[in-house]
Amino acid sequence: MMQAVAKTLTDDDIYNVAAYLSTAPPVNVRDGLLIDNQTVLKEVLVR
Secondary structure, eight states, rough: HHHHHHTTTTTHHHHHHHHHHHHHEEEEEEETTEHHHHHHHHHHHOO
């Protein structure tokens, strides 16, 4: 589902998502794994 959404993002949208992720607090997912938004952002920018 996220791939379909990502394909519709403009450059401005991507910039705004990156700006949000760079300041958003880390979150816990499923088994308590802590997701660091800087790590996620790095993965997004590499692709």
